[in-house]
Amino acid sequence: MSAARVFAASLAGCPVFDPVGDRVGRVRDVLVVYRRTRPPRVVGLIVEVPGKRRVFLSIGRVTSIGSAQIIMNGEINLRRFEQRGGEVRVLAEFLGRKVVLRDRSGEATIEDVALEQESPGEWAISQLFLRRPRTSPSPFAKGATITARWEDVREKTTKGEPQSAEQLIATYSDLLPADLASTLLDLPEERRYEVAEELPDDRLADALEEMPEKEQVEILSHLEDTRAADVLDQMEPDDAADLIAQLSDERGEALLDLMEPEEAQDVRLLLSYEPESAGGLMTPEPIIVSPDATVAEGLALIRRHELAPALGAAVCVTLPPYEPPTGRFLGMVHFQRMLRYPPMERLGTLLDEGLEPVRADSSAAEVARILASYNLVSVPVVDENHRLVGVVTIDDVLDYLLPADWRSHDAEEDRRILESASTGTIPVRPNRPGRRIPRGPR
Template sequence: MTEPAPVLPETTVTTVHLSQVLRSPVVARSGQVIGRVDDLIVRLPGGDAYPPVSGVVVSMGGRRVYVSADDIAEFGVGRIVLSRNKVDLRGFERRDGEVLLRADILGHRLIDVAAAELIRAYDVELDHIGDAWVLVRLDTRRPARLFGLLKSTGGHAARDWKAFEPLIGHTDSITVRGLSGRVVGLKPAQLADLLEEADKREQGEILDRVHGDPELEADVFEELDPDEARRLLGERSDTEVAALLGRMRADDAADAIIDLRQSRRRRVLDLMPPGQRTKVITLMGFNPDSAGGLMNVDIVSCSPETTTAQALSSIAAATTMQPEALLKIHVLEESGRLAGVVSVITLLQTDAGTAVRELMDRDPVRVAASTDLTDIALLMADYNLYTVPVVDDNDRVLGVVTVDDVLEATIPEDWRRREPAPRPLREPEQRSAPGSATTPDGVTHP
């Protein structure tokens, strides 16, 4: 027997919450209730637009069917009224690029881009703009009580949808949604933190986004906790691991190789680019906590007769090198012995035609490859150094240790697990829907 339609007062609604729509009756034009709302569908548009509601998933006697937004005459709190009496009874099949608000947004975490952290949405706000209902805001405050369906007993902590990046988990939708510039615009360390916090499914989608930028992917793996990097590399083929390590800094790649199962090390090394393989094998021969194990083997060098302009040009051309290793240029004699170092600041403040011989520190602090981490840290602190050259017994430069390498190696492991101090956040530009206003608390209200 057909369920009678509820009698509701006439109201004009400009904003509704998903929780107010789910399980609401779906009423045919004749007034008969034909089912209940199971989910709402949006499609993520290109550009900077808000996603419009494209349809409704209706539960009808154990069957889930699709109703297009074009067939909805009235959409609001408590019921949805159709403009026709018949619906297509074929079972609902998700199409590529479709986002289900209940299943995909409430059921999964999102990336808060400004804070670079994973959050959970507890409700979704939809505004009526023009002729369409659009996804405009998310409620990120946990409701006071949950009874099966999402029910909020208090106010709403609404934030602009554009502040978030969804992790929907639907593989076929990733390509359609495209690579988000907001995600790949995060710093490698922030992406590494997200990966360490994410579950396996969330990690997969974040990595899929990052994989589109191979250099960024390498930078992210350099920042990962060694145990997490080992696990993620263990899920990739030898060829994939070799390609990734080939783009990483040689010292980080050497650490990653050592962390691989012994049975894989030789196979991965053989697949790496020859130049990178040579550097990695060299670094693997040193104690990881020594200058040799910490150093970066790529340096910028010049002869004593090189002019300031030529030296700066060499630094500018070293686009693939670690920026911290470019703070000083190493001046080498013809034999390869270290003659001195000169800082980039000195070069910038000197006439372009001046030879570096006249500017260099002729007796720079240097360390042997066997120097331990503590001694390096003390030298850097005593002499206010950001880089220290590593030399062999004949004073030929083997590489350079940078201050960030020393900090990473000296920070206790339990410190890395501390909650980071709050930092000022700059939200993405807020674009409020017509007829709405943003209050000082950052909550947008109609």
């Protein structure tokens, strides 16, 4: 059932369904246009469909709007959305603007807007949810909140002035990294850099890991070296190495010097390998245990919420030391096998005897064949002395196999890639640049 009123912020990420119940995509923003004497009119929704493509859905095609789902009729036009003059995106450009109350009671900031149905297929902004400036010097204090009608306020800033970066970040605080990256790339260039400056280090690191290399470099180039190094510290070592490899030798070495020593050491190790080798693809932070560790200890290690699923699929057993490069590599124990044994069973007795590690200089193609042949999600990587230096996971190999610009592919391009894959002609990272190895100690 369609709601008569809904708040714009609650629509972010809301699923869109067609009349038969098939999911079409997710709402990314609400598009409005100003009117001379009446509140802004909603003209449509910006919807993200499979393939990360942003398309326009006219409000006239929407039959039901609620905070949990949106239902449309007919078919959606898959032409990529392009904002026209006079159109304003509510979430990206409107929230966070300053207004002055016409009763002369002061200024306030728009935190949300209520969209109300005027007639079938016609929606407009009806109310504004506002926050007054804080009156206490305490950093934890917040100003009072009020609601006001559109006609009760006037904008303090020009219509082209964007919302504060802090407000935009709060609006998208619950987005997954891939969605956050897509949202950032959808912003105007200068706006993107402004928001990147305000994002916490870990959130910006997550978003950068999901972006094409060109946009990664552009955003990093707008950060001061100290901030850039802090963000690189938060990235996975292999992603940080790929990003640093795209920078000049001088800046790459400068950032490595500013990073935490342990993080920089992992990145330097990866940069020392050829990019399309097992060493170049691997993650140098697998779970490593001694042969005397128990099943209970192994399960506790893979249970950590921050651990990527592919890394949590198995633990590596080595002799001391237990930091790469370790002592002699003994084998791996997969989590499914651990589940079949009592908690106090020693992991050294449960090694997978059939799994051979690959050398760090093995080709990426060879690693991909091993993962596919033995239905694995990870394979250990050792050096010439049979010491464990990392593991290559299935996501590392997928990143190698897909075209370098796969994140920007739309649905039609994805279809062509899948057809190429079915005929064995899929391109393997065309024009993939090699890593530059920054000068300095290894």
